[in-house]
Amino acid sequence: MDFPKPVSSATTVSPPTQPSAIESAKRAAAQLAVKEHFNPGAHYVGIGSGSTIVYVVEAIQELKDPRIQNIHFVPTGYQSRQVILRAGLKDLKFDSLPADTLIEVAFDGADEIDDDLNCIKGGGACLYQEKLVATRASKFICVADHRKLQPRLLTNWPTIPIEVEPLAVTTVISALKRLGSSAPFVREGHIQKAGPIKTDQDNFIIDAPFPSLLLYTDIEQAAKQGVKELKGQGEDGQWEVQALAKEIKALEGVLSVGLFVGENGLQAKAKGKIAGGQKPVAAYFGMEDGSVAVRVTQDDGTVVLRK
Template identity: 65%
Template structure:
């Protein structure tokens, strides 16, 4: 497929996702990073009539996209604590059949996770290349944001967890050194075998805890996040925003609920110009 057809697929998915989920009455909207999000903002600009809407970016690039569209950005750390984003739009590097995502190919994952978890619902927009049954099918590695001083330790720990050759990501101009995130952290890219979903473990396809060389999505995300020096893991798994809010309501705000990482829907722009929507079964 040509680059033009891939970009057309991204635009089609973005326009459909915005048509289905953007509410012009929204007050706060999260805007992720990456090439697909340019088309999301383009579509929002056509239907957003309220100049008081604030758009919360996940990093420098998405902030510039918001500004260039004539919309009003608001830094995540300027959000009042009681404000929940009406919706967040973002892309992904790969999505499995349970809507778990790998993100961070563009080195922006920590702020993307902050924004996704702060939203009532997260909607993912991608092209057909990102549509897989299991994570790490075509996308080769899990991006991990790490404190620079901890890189050697985390690389060694990842090998113990079963990653055969984790590597520190460098800039395109290698002599410039490691690539830095918006937090001035580094990125490690860690390959693992294709990740199981919960149904695979239930069906006896692997233990999913690393002991037999297999990892289930949530278990691996937790194992990596627990490594000292890791700021965040580029696996978005667990609850979606609607599920997380239901638990908060049930617990009466007395329990910290880490959720909203999983999209409520993923829009894939396909080769033939159509859009496929994947939702939780």
Template identity: 60%
Template sequence: MTDTSIESAKRAAATQAVSEHFDPAATHVGIGSGTTIVYVVEAIKNASTNPHIRFVPTGYQSRQVIVEAGLTPIAFDSLPPDVMLDIAFDGADEVDEELNCIKGGGACLFQEKLVAERARKFVCVADYRKKQSRLLTFWPTIPIEVAPIAVPTVLHSLRSLGSSTPKLRTTLLAKSGPLKTDQDFFIIDAPFPPLLTTADVAAGKGKGDGSDGTWEVGNLSQAIKRLTGVLEVGIFSGLNGVQAEGLRGEEGDVKGRDVTIITGGQKPVAVYFGMQDGSVEVRKA
């Protein structure tokens, strides 16, 4: 496949995803990072002239795409605490059959996760190369955002969890040193064997807790997140936004105070893959 064909696949997936999920009456829309998002913003611009929509970017690059399209960006931390995003569009580095995603190839995983969790639904747009049965089939590593001072400790801990050769990501110009995120943190890329789905564990294909060398997606994400010094893990798993919406109103009482159980989801409700032949395949929750 030529670069032109891949770009055509991305545009086709973005166009269909926006056509089926974008509401011109929305008030707040999340916009992720990566090359596919350029086509999402293009499709949104063609679908709506509503000047009141505020677009929440996941980093510098996505903010520039929003501005260049003549749309209005708003910083994530400027959102009122009770405002949910109507929808978020983002890409992925790899997606499995249960819609778990690996993200962070562009080093924006922390803000991407903030936006995905704040959205009533997250829709993923990608090309056919990202469509796999299990995570870490084609994409080689899990991106992890780490405090600079904690890098040696986290690298050691990742080896203990079963990652053979976790590495600190450097810039394209190696002499410039480690790549820095928008938070001035570093990225560690950690390879693991292909990750099990919850269905795999239920079928007895492995324990999925690391004890037998196998990891289920959510279990590994939680194990890495618990390491001191880790800001965020580039695994998007767990609930999706629609599932979270169903729980958001359920409250429990803790020492006389009402607390909300959950505020958002991480997994997409649907993934649109632009294919080699120009078609679009959709995986839905």
């Protein structure tokens, strides 16, 4: 994975006078997501990590509703907490949430999102706290640009981020290779000689490449066509996304897997659970032409693309 080169302290970097097309796309997606899902009268709102979330907070500020000052914004790590504080908003650590209380809505980005709203997250190394907030939210709303909109995970994004306790790195890498990852590696920091990056939990990140991940509907379709050999359990390197997430999470030393799969918050609520879900209920993508495409879960659980 490529990282930006460090900027010398003697170098002055001026911001671009005009926003790039990608940044404009992110802003458009964030504004529509906030318009459709943010309630100024909410008590708790999750704020994720990454560049797109800056535009979510900007859109919230632009509402100029005085009730926003009463909201507790729950960050997914150090970086997102700084975004909240710089905006003059009130932050609340995740472990300070009252028991059995859900975050009304959580906004976060993703590295890639598939047709069923499964996500890869962890490019910014905040996946553990991002998953904590997502699974404590009534609804998780994903905001991204068009590059993240893909039919299957690991189409463009090359690896699955995995947070691992440092002592277990060698063991986990060996296990990932047995699961079919071609060359898992420990993520290095911006300056390689400084060693591996550390998460907010003081762990390492392993980036594990796999072939594109299947949906469960791919398995069902193959069975209907008489291809019963395709089970998505690693045969010939082919994994169904939920099956692989479960296998990796079960490895000793793994704290969190950057695959956000399974139920969303609305599905969990329908089952009477006092918990959210890993998957977003909707994902907003800023497109190249200035429009915003929305991939949303319908009442029957199917996902449609709205534009």
